[in-house]
Amino acid sequence: MTTAVPEDALVLAGGGHSHALVLRRWAMHPERRPRRPVILVNRHSTALYSGMVPGLIAGIYQRRDAAIDLRRLAARAGVALVIAEITGVDSTGKRLELSQRPPLRFGLLSLDVGAETRPSGGMPIKPLEPALAFLEAEDLEKPAGDAAPFCVVGSGLAAVEVVLALRHRWPERSLRLQAFPKRLEARVLQVLKRHRIELQPADAPLPGPSLHCTGSRAPSWLQATGLPLDQNGRLLTDHHLQVEGETLIFASGDCAVIRSDPRPASGVWAVRSARPLAANLEARCRGGSTRPWRPQRQALQLLGIPGSAPQALALKGHWRLGPFRWLWWWKQRIDRRFMAGFQQLQTMDSIDPDASMACRGCAAKLAASPLTAALAESGLRSAAQQPEDAAELLPAGTAGSSWLQSVDGFPALLSDPWRNARLTALHACSDLWASGAMVTSAQAVITVPALSSPLQSELLRQTLAGLQSALEPQGAALIGGHTLEARHPTPAPASLGMQVTLCVNGQVRRKHTGTGWSKRGLRHGDRLLLSRPLGTGVLFAAAMQGAADAEDLDRAERMMGSSQHPLLEELLREETEQEELHACTDITGFGLLGHLGEMLDDDCRLQLDAVKIPSLNGALELLEAGHCSSLAPANRSAWRWLDAPAGKAGPRIHLNLEGLPIGGSRHRALLELxxxxxxxxxxxxxxxxxxxxxxxxxxxxxxxxxxx
Structure with missing residues (x-):
C-alpha cells in the first residue's frame, strides 16, 4: 500500500504504550525517524505503564516507578511535545482539535489515545490520573476501622486486581467487590475470601465511596469525528493499522481494533502493535509500502496478589496457573524490564554535548560582564550603571510622560511553539509590570527555521496564537512585527529553531503619579517581597540531562505559564500616596542576587533571610547534586554583594542563614539558587x-x- 503523504507534520495523538515504544525506537535509532517534523500530543507529560498500575495503587511502586517520562523521551527522539487535551479530529481539514488552544495541522496522524471507563456512577478507574488522586484523598479519611466501606465495581480481572491492590494499601479497611458472582472463577473467589474482601451483588446499593472498573470504551470525543467505530467506540482499522476509509490516519492501542481480527483492549496488544505501527509510519513518510500485521489470538495475563507473601495468577484463554509466589516475581521482572527500557535512555546521548549544555530561555542571556563592558565602550555607560526594566517613550522631563517600552526574547525553551510563544510574551511583559505599567500593545520579530512553506506557516500560526493568548487577557494587542528565516541548521525537533523577540508597550496606571516604579528607591525599613519561587534555570538545565523529575517540571511550567498581570493590578489598587511601593523589578537572567545588586543605591544595605527564599520543588536538590544553568557560572560574580568590601563594616547584602551550616551542601545550593x-x-x-x-x-x- 503506497500513497504520497503531504509534507505537513506527523502528529502522534496520545502517549499510550504504542506511541511510547515508537518514540523509544526512534530515540535508539534516529536514522529511522521520519525526515519531517514529528509532534507528540498528550494531556500529561508522563504516561503510566498499565502493568504497574495495580502495584502503584497498592503502594508497592511510587509514581515515578510506573511513569514513562514523555518529555524526556520526546527530546531524546527529536520529537516536539505538546501537552494539551485532545478534543477531536477533523479528517477533512487535517486538523487535530485541542482544548483552549488552536488545532494542530497534520500530514499524517496516528491515534493512540487510550480508553475511558464506561459511565456507571462513582469514580471511574480510567483516566488513571483522577482515579489515583481520588484514592490519595481517601487515604486522608478517618482511620481504616472507622472509614466507610470502600467498594470496587466490576466483574472483570481488572476489578479483582484493583480490589486486591487496595487491600494491600488499606489492610484494615472494609473492602467490597460489587460483581456478578457467576463471572468470577472459583480460585478467584477463594483469593478474595482469603483477603477479607466481601462480595456484593451487582444490583446492591453502594455503601460508600466506590471505584468503577466496569469495562472500557474509546474516548467519547471520537464519536463526533465521523471516523468508523465499533460498538465500544473504538476506531476500526485494517491490518496495516490504518483507519478504514482514511489514507492519512492510523490508530492503535486501546482506542482501536482491527475489524477482521478483533481483540479486547489490553496493554499486551498495544505493546505488540508498536513495531508494525512504527514501520508503517516510517514507510508512509518516505512514500514506501506498508505491511499488514496480524496480532496473536490470545495474550498471557498475570494477575498480581500483593501481600506479605505476594503471589500471581497466570491466565491465557481457558488455561490457568497459580496463584504462585514465583509468578509474582516473574511479573515484577517483566514490568521492571519494560520500564528500564525507557528509564535508561539518556537525553544527551545523541546530542552534541557542547550544544546541549547551552541553556535556553532567559538562561541564554548574555552574561553581565561582557554586556556592561560593551555598553560602556559604546558610550552607553549610564544604561549599565543604572539599568531599568523599561524605558520612557517620551524624552525625560516631558509633561505627562507615562508611556513605557521594553524588549525581550530568547531561543525556544520548549518544543511546543504555542506554549513557548506564550512564555516569551509573559516574560517580556514582566518588564513593564515591574515598572507599574499595563501592557497595551506589542510587536514581534519571529525567526522561523528553514523548512517547507506549509511547515513554516504552521509554526508561525501556532506562535502567533501563543503570543495572543498572553496579550489578549491583559487587554493588549499584537499590532505588527517582522519575520525572518533562520540561516543556521534546523534542529530536531524543528520547533526548537523558533526564536521570538517581543517589543512591548504600556502605560503607567499609578493613581497618584504619572511615573512608573524604579529599580532604585528602596528606603530604610522596607520589606522585600517575592511573588513566586525560584529555580526554573536549574530545572530546565537538569531536564536537558534527563535528571529533572517530570512532576517538578510540570509544576514549573504551570507557574511560568500563569500571567502575573493580575498581581500588577492588585499592587496598583493597594498602593496609596501615603503607602507607596518604593522599588520594583523582576527576577530574570541574572538571578535574584544580580537583580538585587541593580537595586542598591550607594548607601543601601539589605538583609536576605535564607530559609524564607522560596524555591520550586526539586530545585535545591538538583543544585546540591551539582546541576546548574550554563549562565550560572557568570552570574556568580554577584556573590560579591555578600562579601564586605575592603575598609567597609559589612557586606552590602547580609545573608541571614538562621543556623544553616556554612559550607554545607544546602548552604552551597542556596548560594547557587x-x-x-x-x-x-x-x-x-x-x-x-x-x-x-x-x-x-x-x-x-x-x-x-x-x-x-
Whole structure:
C-alpha cells in the first residue's frame, strides 16, 4: 500500500504504550525517524505503564516507578511535545482539535489515545490520573476501622486486581467487590475470601465511596469525528493499522481494533502493535509500502496478589496457573524490564554535548560582564550603571510622560511553539509590570527555521496564537512585527529553531503619579517581597540531562505559564500616596542576587533571610547534586554583594542563614539558587511594613528580607 503523504507534520495523538515504544525506537535509532517534523500530543507529560498500575495503587511502586517520562523521551527522539487535551479530529481539514488552544495541522496522524471507563456512577478507574488522586484523598479519611466501606465495581480481572491492590494499601479497611458472582472463577473467589474482601451483588446499593472498573470504551470525543467505530467506540482499522476509509490516519492501542481480527483492549496488544505501527509510519513518510500485521489470538495475563507473601495468577484463554509466589516475581521482572527500557535512555546521548549544555530561555542571556563592558565602550555607560526594566517613550522631563517600552526574547525553551510563544510574551511583559505599567500593545520579530512553506506557516500560526493568548487577557494587542528565516541548521525537533523577540508597550496606571516604579528607591525599613519561587534555570538545565523529575517540571511550567498581570493590578489598587511601593523589578537572567545588586543605591544595605527564599520543588536538590544553568557560572560574580568590601563594616547584602551550616551542601545550593537565571520569574518589591502586610493578606507573597 503506497500513497504520497503531504509534507505537513506527523502528529502522534496520545502517549499510550504504542506511541511510547515508537518514540523509544526512534530515540535508539534516529536514522529511522521520519525526515519531517514529528509532534507528540498528550494531556500529561508522563504516561503510566498499565502493568504497574495495580502495584502503584497498592503502594508497592511510587509514581515515578510506573511513569514513562514523555518529555524526556520526546527530546531524546527529536520529537516536539505538546501537552494539551485532545478534543477531536477533523479528517477533512487535517486538523487535530485541542482544548483552549488552536488545532494542530497534520500530514499524517496516528491515534493512540487510550480508553475511558464506561459511565456507571462513582469514580471511574480510567483516566488513571483522577482515579489515583481520588484514592490519595481517601487515604486522608478517618482511620481504616472507622472509614466507610470502600467498594470496587466490576466483574472483570481488572476489578479483582484493583480490589486486591487496595487491600494491600488499606489492610484494615472494609473492602467490597460489587460483581456478578457467576463471572468470577472459583480460585478467584477463594483469593478474595482469603483477603477479607466481601462480595456484593451487582444490583446492591453502594455503601460508600466506590471505584468503577466496569469495562472500557474509546474516548467519547471520537464519536463526533465521523471516523468508523465499533460498538465500544473504538476506531476500526485494517491490518496495516490504518483507519478504514482514511489514507492519512492510523490508530492503535486501546482506542482501536482491527475489524477482521478483533481483540479486547489490553496493554499486551498495544505493546505488540508498536513495531508494525512504527514501520508503517516510517514507510508512509518516505512514500514506501506498508505491511499488514496480524496480532496473536490470545495474550498471557498475570494477575498480581500483593501481600506479605505476594503471589500471581497466570491466565491465557481457558488455561490457568497459580496463584504462585514465583509468578509474582516473574511479573515484577517483566514490568521492571519494560520500564528500564525507557528509564535508561539518556537525553544527551545523541546530542552534541557542547550544544546541549547551552541553556535556553532567559538562561541564554548574555552574561553581565561582557554586556556592561560593551555598553560602556559604546558610550552607553549610564544604561549599565543604572539599568531599568523599561524605558520612557517620551524624552525625560516631558509633561505627562507615562508611556513605557521594553524588549525581550530568547531561543525556544520548549518544543511546543504555542506554549513557548506564550512564555516569551509573559516574560517580556514582566518588564513593564515591574515598572507599574499595563501592557497595551506589542510587536514581534519571529525567526522561523528553514523548512517547507506549509511547515513554516504552521509554526508561525501556532506562535502567533501563543503570543495572543498572553496579550489578549491583559487587554493588549499584537499590532505588527517582522519575520525572518533562520540561516543556521534546523534542529530536531524543528520547533526548537523558533526564536521570538517581543517589543512591548504600556502605560503607567499609578493613581497618584504619572511615573512608573524604579529599580532604585528602596528606603530604610522596607520589606522585600517575592511573588513566586525560584529555580526554573536549574530545572530546565537538569531536564536537558534527563535528571529533572517530570512532576517538578510540570509544576514549573504551570507557574511560568500563569500571567502575573493580575498581581500588577492588585499592587496598583493597594498602593496609596501615603503607602507607596518604593522599588520594583523582576527576577530574570541574572538571578535574584544580580537583580538585587541593580537595586542598591550607594548607601543601601539589605538583609536576605535564607530559609524564607522560596524555591520550586526539586530545585535545591538538583543544585546540591551539582546541576546548574550554563549562565550560572557568570552570574556568580554577584556573590560579591555578600562579601564586605575592603575598609567597609559589612557586606552590602547580609545573608541571614538562621543556623544553616556554612559550607554545607544546602548552604552551597542556596548560594547557587541566588544566581539561578529565571524565565518568567517573580516580581520583587520593596515597600513599607504596612503595605507589605496588606499585600500578604491578598496574595501568597514571600517575605524574603528587609532594607537595613
Amino acid at each position: 541566588l544566581v539561578d537565571p529565571q524565565t518568567c520569574g517573580p516580581l520583587l518589591i520593596g515597600c513599607s511594613e504596612t503595605l507589605a502586610m496588606r499585600l500578604e493578606s491578598l496574595h501568597s507573597w514571600h517575605r524574603i528580607g528587609c532594607v537595613l
